[in-house]
Structure formats: C-alpha cells, structure tokens
Amino acid sequence: MNFDTLVIGAGAAGMMCAAHAGGRVLLVDHAKAPGEKIRISGGGRCNFTNLYCDPHAFISENPHFAKSALARYTQWDFIDLVDRHGIPWHEKTLGQLFCDNSAKDIIGMLRGLLQASGVELHLQTEITDFAKSNETFTFTLNGTNQHTARNTVIATGGKSIPKMGATGFAYDIARQFGHRITATEPALVPFTFPDRRFADISGVSCPARVTANGTSFDEAMLFTHRGLSGPAILQASSYWDAGDRIKVHLAPETDLGATLRDKRTADGKKALTTELARHLPARLVDHLSTQMDLSGRLGDLSDARIDALIHDLTQWQLTPGGTEGYRTAEVTRGGVATEQISSKTMESQTTPGLYFIGEALDVTGWLGGYNFQWAWSSAMATARHLASQT
Numbered sequence: 001m002n003f004d005t006l007v008i009g010a011g012a013a014g015m016m017c018a019a020h021a022g023g024r025v026l027l028v029d030h031a032k033a034p035g036e037k038i039r040i041s042g043g044g045r046c047n048f049t050n051l052y053c054d055p056h057a058f059i060s061e062n063p064h065f066a067k068s069a070l071a072r073y074t075q076w077d078f079i080d081l082v083d084r085h086g087i088p089w090h091e092k093t094l095g096q097l098f099c100d101n102s103a104k105d106i107i108g109m110l111r112g113l114l115q116a117s118g119v120e121l122h123l124q125t126e127i128t129d130f131a132k133s134n135e136t137f138t139f140t141l142n143g144t145n146q147h148t149a150r151n152t153v154i155a156t157g158g159k160s161i162p163k164m165g166a167t168g169f170a171y172d173i174a175r176q177f178g179h180r181i182t183a184t185e186p187a188l189v190p191f192t193f194p195d196r197r198f199a200d201i202s203g204v205s206c207p208a209r210v211t212a213n214g215t216s217f218d219e220a221m222l223f224t225h226r227g228l229s230g231p232a233i234l235q236a237s238s239y240w241d242a243g244d245r246i247k248v249h250l251a252p253e254t255d256l257g258a259t260l261r262d263k264r265t266a267d268g269k270k271a272l273t274t275e276l277a278r279h280l281p282a283r284l285v286d287h288l289s290t291q292m293d294l295s296g297r298l299g300d301l302s303d304a305r306i307d308a309l310i311h312d313l314t315q316w317q318l319t320p321g322g323t324e325g326y327r328t329a330e331v332t333r334g335g336v337a338t339e340q341i342s343s344k345t346m347e348s349q350t351t352p353g354l355y356f357i358g359e360a361l362d363v364t365g366w367l368g369g370y371n372f373q374w375a376w377s378s379a380m381a382t383a384r385h386l387a388s389q390t
Contacts, residue, residue, distance in 0.1 A: 001026075003120075005386055006137060006149035008127055008169070010034035012110075012372055013358030014155030016379035019113035022387035026120045026149065028127055028141065031165045035107040037157070040164070041372070046103030048082065049075040049376070050369035051095035057366040058374065059238055061182055065338040066363050066374065069346070073380035075373055085109045094219075096368045130173065132351065150353060153346075153382055157359040158332025159184060166326070170336060170360035177351045180337040182362045186329030187238040190229035191246070191320035198223040201283045205230060209249035212236040218252055223284070227320060234367050237323060238333055248316040251279045257310045260301060268299025288313075331371050335362040345385040346378055355382045 004023030007014050015034055018027040033039075038046055050057075053075045055067045079097070082089060087109060088100035099105050114121060122141060129146070130139045136148045156169045171181045201223045208221035210232040222230035236246055256279060263275055273294050276285045288294060292312050301309075323329070336356045340349045346361070348354040357378040365371040 001147050002136075003147065003149040004390060005151040005153060006139065006147075007153040007155055008173075009155035009157060009358075009360075010121065010123070011036075011155060011157055011358065011375070012038055013157075013375035013379040014153070015110040015114060016376050017153055017155060017357055017383045017386075018119045019110060019117050020380060020383035020387060021151075021153075021390075022117075022383075023390035024120075025117070026122065026147070027114065028122045028125045030124060030126055032124055034121065034123065035110060036164050037161065038107050038110075038372075039103050041103055042098050044103055045098040045101075046106050047092075047096050047098050047369040047372065048089070048106055049078050049097050049373045051075060051091065051097065053095075053370055053373045057370045059187075059333060059364045060338060060362050062338045062362075065341075065343050065361075066377075068343045069377040069381040070373070072384075073377040075369075077380075078373065078376045082106075082109070085112070094368055130176075132177075132354075135353070137353065151355065151386055152353065153355040153357060153386075154360055155357050155379070158335055159326045160186060160329040160332045160359075162326055170356065173354075174336045174356065174360075177348060177354060179340055179348065179350070179356075182334040182337050184332050184334035185241075186323050186326045187333035187364050188234045188330035188367050189237045189323040189325065189328055190224065190227060191233055191237065191240075192227040192322050192324055193318075194321040196225060196227075198227060198287070199225045201281075201287045204281045204283050206250065206281050206284060207252060208232050209252040210236040211247040211249075212239040213241070213244060215239045216249075221248065226324065228318075231367055234330070238331075238364060238366070240320070240323075242322065243319070245317050245319045248318060249314045250284075250316065251313070254279050256313060257306055260298065260306050260309075261303075264298045264301055264306075268297060270298050272296055272298055272301065330367070331359055331364055333364045335360055335364075338362055344381060346382045347385070357382050 003026045005021045005025045007018040007027045010029035018025050058066045087105045125141050128140045137152045140146050154170045202225045205222045209218045217232045217235035219231035221232045346355045346357050358375045365374050
C-alpha cells in the first residue's frame with residue numbers, strides 16, 4: 001500500500017501528529033495499545049501541560065530550538081482542545097494541569113481524532129527494512145508486505161521506561177540517515193546512594209531547594225531506601241552528571257537563623273532538636289543529629305554555632321552514586337541533535353520527508369507537563385506542514 005505519511009510510534013507526539021497530518025496516514029506501534037506512557041503518567045491522571053510552559057523550561061544543546069514550535073502551538077491551544085472534548089481538568093501546584101478523572105480521557109480524545117481523520121492504526125507491528133528510494137520511503141510490516149510512504153515521522157521517544165516498550169529505535173533511524181545523537185542520560189529520575197544512607201528515614205518528605213550545576217528547584221524532596229526522590233530531586237537530576245555534587249537547602253521558606261536567635265531569647269530552655277522538629281520532620285532531625293552537633297538547649301547557642309548550623313542545613317552537600325536509570329526515568333535527556341532539524345517543521349535537513357518529533361529529539365522539559373507540551377507542539381509543527389502539502 002502507498003501512504004502519504006508513515007508515523008512510527010503511537011505515543012503522545014505520534015498520535016497528535018497522525019491525527020492532524022492530513023492525507024492517507026499509517027500509524028504504527030509495537031505495543032498492544034496506544035498511549036501507554038500517557039496512561040501511567042501523573043499517577044494515572046496525566047499531567048498534560050503546564051500553564052507556565054516557556055522555552056526556559058527545556059534543556060537542549062540549542063536552547064533556542066524549541067521556541068518556534070512552542071510559540072505556534074501553545075499550552076492554551078491544547079487546553080482548548082481538551083475543553084472542546086469535554087475533558088474536566090484541574091490545576092495543581094506550579095501550573096500543572098491534570099485530568100479530573102483519568103489519563104484515559106486524553107488517550108480517548110486522541111484515538112477519536114485518529115478515527116475522525118481516517119488514520120490506519122497498526123498495533124503490535126514491527127517496522128523492518130526501512131529505507132528511502134528516490135522520493136519515497138519503503139518498509140515492511142512484521143516482515144511481510146512492502147509498503148511506501150512519501151513522508152515518515154519518527155515519534156518513538158527515548159530510552160526511558162523500557163518495560164513500556166521504549167527502545168533506541170529513533171536513534172538508529174537518525175544514524176541511518178546521517179544524524180548525530182547527543183549523549184543520552186536518564187532524566188527526571190531518583191538518585192541512588194550505594195550505602196543506602198537514608199534507609200532509616202525512608203518515606204520522609206520535606207520542602208527543599210535542590211541545586212545541580214547551578215540550577216535550583218524548590219519543591220518536595222523524598223528520602224527512600226535507595227536514596228533521594230521527590231519533585232525537587234527529579235528536576236535536579238536533569239542537570240546532574242555522574243560524579244557531580246548536589247546541594248540541598250532544607251526548609252527554604254523559613255529563615256532558620258533568625259528563628260533560632262529569636263527563640264534563644266524567648267525560650268532558651270527548649271532543646272535545639274525540639275525547635276528544629278517544628279520546621280523539619282522529626283525523623284529527619286534524628287537522622288541529622290547523627291551527622292551534626294544538634295545537642296543542647298537554644299539558650300546555649302552562640303551566634304557562631306547558629307551560623308555554622310544554618311550553613312550545614314542550607315548548604316548540605318551530597319554526591320549521589322548514580323540514578324535509578326531508564327527503568328524509572330520519566331524522560332531521556334539528549335537525543336537526535338537539532339543542528340540538522342528544522343525548528344519550524346521538525347524535518348531533516350539532509351533527508352527530505354523524514355521528521356523527528358517529541359522525546360526523540362534533543363529537547364527535554366522540566367517535570368510538570370512540559371514534556372507533554374513539547375510532544376503536542378512538535379507534533380503540530382510537523383502535522384501542519386504535512387497537511388499543507390496534501
């Protein structure tokens with residue numbers, strides 16, 4: 001069969017692109033169902049975009065690459081699409097938008113759009129013998145029957161969560177056609193410590209400012225049997241490289257120094273640990289007391305000791321042994337280098353008709369709906385270009 005467009009990967013970007021590309025479109029995925037990462041995202045409610053989505057929240061060798069697509073299909077455009085399909089949603093912290101009911105509402109919307117556009121969806125299907133001949137791409141499905149397509153869109157994502165079917169397929173195709181792949185690493189992923197030093201306080205969570213390589217995030221931090229997790233840690237992991245230290249500022253919204261000085265005068269007989277437990281989880285204070293001198297009463301604290309204590313609590317230096325890897329990483333940092341990709345259409349500048357969208361590219365968003373917005377925006381950049389040709 002001959003198609004106008006072949007889209008490989010029925011995730012967020014692939015479904016969005018296929019539904020809007022126009023012409024005869026074939027959408028292929030090796031999974032049993034489309035949108036599996038959508039289904040599990042946001043605790044099953046899909047954090048589908050962010051009110052504050054902006055290019056500053058994306059990591060890439062070229063920090064300007066994402067600007068065009070994000071500006072031409074914004075979070076407001078996707079919110080309008082969700083509203084038009086009657087999907088109820090709500091805002092959580094920091095502009096994060098979630099479905100009221102289920103992530104399956106987003107999948108259902110996209111499947112409805114595919115059906116309305118007449119897209120042929122082939123699941124549990126492998127693409128083999130992929131090549132370009134003259135002006136068309138040739139390929140076989142599950143090893144039999146050769147087909148052709150004038151355009152091919154690679155929307156197979158990165159390496160994160162291999163149990164969901166993630167592979168390096170996009171990178172293999174990119175290399176086949178002469179594209180460079182930037183270094184890829186697990187991102188939005190928990191840190192691990194080989195000595196499991198936080199096992200005794202596993203499950204404890206607290207507000208923190210976590211800094212990696214000069215970039216800081218103020219959100220919750222969670223101690224686990226294996227190390228550190230929580231939103232602040234996941235965010236920082238995208239800026240971390242193996243061997244780097246991270247800096248943790250505990251209770252960032254409280255001026256602990258001023259508080260201890262005030263309490264030293266007003267309530268000098270109170271134990272230092274008792275006062276700290278008003279601002280930090282008690283189990284964390286107990287844990288810290290094994291590493292820092294937290295003995296004595298408030299009235300006995302000198303200014304110098306308060307300064308030293310505040311330094312330890314706000315400049316806590318930690319060196320993770322590693323991360324939990326692609327097994328739990330929400331996204332992949334790095335990917336197909338953008339130097340030979342059009343920022344307006346996502347088309348290869350060396351192989352006309354070949355497009356890369358979504359997580360396959362070297363564009364990684366923050367936690368909180370940014371990566372979904374990149375999927376929608378990059379998909380629409382390609383879809384609108386393809387639709388203009390049909």
